[in-house]
Amino acid sequence: MVDVAKRAGVSLKTVSRVVNGSPQVQPELADRVHAAIAELGFRRNHLASALRSGQLTATVGLLIEEIANPFYATIAGVVAETAREHDTLLFTASSEEDPVREELLLRDLCARRVDGLIVVPAGYDHGFLRSEVERGLPVVFLDRPGGGLVADTVLLDNRGGTRAGVERLLAGGHRRIAVLLDSVGVYTMRERLAGAQEALAAAGIPYDPTLVREGVKDPATAAAVVAELSDVDAYVCLNNRITVGALQELVRRGGDAELLGFDDFELSYLMPRPFTVIAYDPKELARRAADLLFARIAGDETWPRTEVLPTHLIERGLR
Amino acid sequence: MVDVAKRAGVSLKTVSRVVNGSPQVQPELADRVHAAIAELGFRRNHLASALRSGQLTATVGLLIEEIANPFYATIAGVVAETAREHDTLLFTASSEEDPVREELLLRDLCARRVDGLIVVPAGYDHGFLRSEVERGLPVVFLDRPGGGLVADTVLLDNRGGTRAGVERLLAGGHRRIAVLLDSVGVYTMRERLAGAQEALAAAGIPYDPTLVREGVKDPATAAAVVAELSDVDAYVCLNNRITVGALQELVRRGGDAELLGFDDFELSYLMPRPFTVIAYDPKELARRAADLLFARIAGDETWPRTEVLPTHLIERGLR
DNA sequence: GCGTCTTGTGACAACGTTGTCAGCCCCGCG
DNA sequence: CGCGGGGCTGACAACGTTGTCACAAGACGC
Numbered sequence: 001m002v003d004v005a006k007r008a009g010v011s012l013k014t015v016s017r018v019v020n021g022s023p024q025v026q027p028e029l030a031d032r033v034h035a036a037i038a039e040l041g042f043r044r045n046h047l048a049s050a051l052r053s054g055q056l057t058a059t060v061g062l063l064i065e066e067i068a069n070p071f072y073a074t075i076a077g078v079v080a081e082t083a084r085e086h087d088t089l090l091f092t093a094s095s096e097e098d099p100v101r102e103e104l105l106l107r108d109l110c111a112r113r114v115d116g117l118i119v120v121p122a123g124y125d126h127g128f129l130r131s132e133v134e135r136g137l138p139v140v141f142l143d144r145p146g147g148g149l150v151a152d153t154v155l156l157d158n159r160g161g162t163r164a165g166v167e168r169l170l171a172g173g174h175r176r177i178a179v180l181l182d183s184v185g186v187y188t189m190r191e192r193l194a195g196a197q198e199a200l201a202a203a204g205i206p207y208d209p210t211l212v213r214e215g216v217k218d219p220a221t222a223a224a225v226v227a228e229l230s231d232v233d234a235y236v237c238l239n240n241r242i243t244v245g246a247l248q249e250l251v252r253r254g255g256d257a258e259l260l261g262f263d264d265f266e267l268s269y270l271m272p273r274p275f276t277v278i279a280y281d282p283k284e285l286a287r288r289a290a291d292l293l294f295a296r297i298a299g300d301e302t303w304p305r306t307e308v309l310p311t312h313l314i315e316r317g318l319r
Numbered sequence: 320m321v322d323v324a325k326r327a328g329v330s331l332k333t334v335s336r337v338v339n340g341s342p343q344v345q346p347e348l349a350d351r352v353h354a355a356i357a358e359l360g361f362r363r364n365h366l367a368s369a370l371r372s373g374q375l376t377a378t379v380g381l382l383i384e385e386i387a388n389p390f391y392a393t394i395a396g397v398v399a400e401t402a403r404e405h406d407t408l409l410f411t412a413s414s415e416e417d418p419v420r421e422e423l424l425l426r427d428l429c430a431r432r433v434d435g436l437i438v439v440p441a442g443y444d445h446g447f448l449r450s451e452v453e454r455g456l457p458v459v460f461l462d463r464p465g466g467g468l469v470a471d472t473v474l475l476d477n478r479g480g481t482r483a484g485v486e487r488l489l490a491g492g493h494r495r496i497a498v499l500l501d502s503v504g505v506y507t508m509r510e511r512l513a514g515a516q517e518a519l520a521a522a523g524i525p526y527d528p529t530l531v532r533e534g535v536k537d538p539a540t541a542a543a544v545v546a547e548l549s550d551v552d553a554y555v556c557l558n559n560r561i562t563v564g565a566l567q568e569l570v571r572r573g574g575d576a577e578l579l580g581f582d583d584f585e586l587s588y589l590m591p592r593p594f595t596v597i598a599y600d601p602k603e604l605a606r607r608a609a610d611l612l613f614a615r616i617a618g619d620e621t622w623p624r625t626e627v628l629p630t631h632l633i634e635r636g637l638r
Numbered sequence: 639g640c641g642t643c644t645t646g647t648g649a650c651a652a653c654g655t656t657g658t659c660a661g662c663c664c665c666g667c668g
Numbered sequence: 669c670g671c672g673g674g675g676c677t678g679a680c681a682a683c684g685t686t687g688t689c690a691c692a693a694g695a696c697g698c
Contacts, residue, residue: 019685026645051686052687059431073392076392091411093399345676348676370653
């Protein structure tokens with residue numbers, strides 16, 4: 001900027017005014033400055049600008065589990081689009097479900113002075129963000145509640161969705177119902193399991209521990225578990241990776257066991273067998289979180305909110 | 320930092336040394352400083368640090384078409400992971416195939432003083448980046464070549480892949496072959512079309528313009544085009560959205576026309592009908608671009624490279 | 639012709655941090 | 669006892685920008 005000022009024969013401050021579109025500059029000078037900027041290829045340093053003016057950095061951070069996962073990719077897409085509507089750039093980072101990594105990344109984002117954070121929590125304690133939040137950093141938790149911190153939260157109706165799905169299975173006369181889940185360490189899995197449990201208990205089905213399978217981490221494991229549990233009326237899969245594995249095994253084996261899966265997925269309507277998904281709108285989930293965040297950034301200082309998004313049942317697959 | 324210094328009864332500089340882990344500080348003083356940092360909840364401002372030290376910002380930018388698209392999501396995942404390995408944070412931005420938006424976003428990223436850029440080009444002229452590149456900003460173009468700028472580029476063997484696929488169709492005795500593509504305005508489409516054309520011309524098949532359908536933007540259009548072209552031996556779909564639409568129509572209609580699609584996609588092995596995909600490893604594509612970028616950031620000043628990734632044919636779908 | 643206001647411009651300090659360098663103290667050596 | 673050197677510490681300036689304020693020049697009213 002100093003070089004531009006010298007070249008245009010004006011002061012530093014006048015260049016600053018021109019760069020910031022201040023109207024208080026004579027057109028003739030402004031032209032000289034613009035010419036000098038073009039000749040020297042000057043680009044204003046947004047970092048220095050934000051530092052001096054103490055204003056917002058026009059940057060937000062999104063911390064998710066894994067960008068490559070289509071669910072999180074959809075979320076990232078919506079958040080990126082909302083950010084762009086607010087002329088804001090987006091940092092994207094993946095925790096890979098590692099709380100240590102989560103904390104490191106969040107601290108790093110804070111060090112970059114982001115204007116706000118959207119976080120899909122991996123860990124249980126986000127108290128390390130408290131001092132930032134107290135200084136006015138808006139944080140929105142997405143998909144799962146954060147720990148040790150009062151902040152806006154946007155969740156799915158995991159419990160109600162699974163309950164409704166299992167109730168439909170029960171209404172269809174099914175009694176021997178297996179539940180496959182990843183890990184009860186994950187909030188969404190606990191809630192979904194609780195929903196299934198509520199429906200089964202309400203129907204008077206006795207608890208059979210052999211029908212609840214935890215630790216189903218991937219489609220291959222899901223297929224193996226389904227193969228092993230062959231005398232079952234219906235399989236409830238608490239996420240879509242599990243659903244896909246179960247589906248593959250049921251297609252291989254044949255038969256008419258029912259399949260209920262949490263999360264819809266791409267091309268589910270083309271799967272070679274009917275099944276039911278507990279679906280929701282991931283875009284709406286992300287949109288709410290992003291809107292909440294930018295409302296906070298714009299100065300909304302009402303009490304922290306928790307929003308819960310409904311789910312609904314959809315029949316999928318070719319019949 | 321001033322407050323921390325006062326509280327710990329040391330100078331500003333000593334706090335700076337402690338924060339940066341300089342060994343030249345007496346343990347006793349360092350402890351006092353650490354205590355003050357904890358009490359005040361001090362977090363070093365990375366922006367100011369980068370400004371003063373003139374060093375790298377430990378930030379890179381990734382500009383893709385659309386994060387929500389699984390192909391780009393995979394790329395973003397690999398780039399994010401590589402960035403993390405280099406303790407670098409990642410800006411992700413979507414051009415939505417709009418060259419104007421692309422330029423705005425890239426300029427904005429430069430204003431944030433990113434250490435490097437990975438760009439999936441939307442526009443044809445990236446000359447506006449020249450002054451940055453001349454000042455040492457590394458830029459890597461991914462999936463398509465950039466325009467008006469000499470820079471590292473990582474591409475797919477679009478032409479060779481399609482040629483090999485069509486040659487296989489020809490070897491299978493197919494002669495009436497339709498080609499469905501999005502827009503010849505897109506580099507990858509032009510290359511893939513050229514590959515198909517090379518194979519067909521080499522086999523002496525006369526050019527039939529009614530069998531080359533441009534403007535197939537989505538699965539629904541693809542399905543409609545396939546429905547219309549019912550007297551065809553084989554359909555060549557130049558991206559996976561087109562493949563999915565064609566597949567749906569072929570499943571509906573039945574028959575034994577061959578289907579060849581560029582790009583593999585998730586769950587393709589579960590599709591209710593056999594077909595062939597021209598596949599490649601999108602992670603490898605991204606990994607190469609990211610490695611190239613970080614090598615440049617680390618000081619690699621060899622001539623700009625263009626790397627071309629091979630493709631291969633895979634049989635998909637249930638038989 | 640004088641004071642006052644408006645408009646445009648620039649000098650200077652400051653944002654939060656780090657590089658440079660000077661200075662202090664203490665040790666060991668001749 | 670004096671001197672050189674190493675180990676720590678701090679004062680100060682600087683990174684690139686903008687806020688504050690002062691000032692100059694012209695317009696206006698009386």
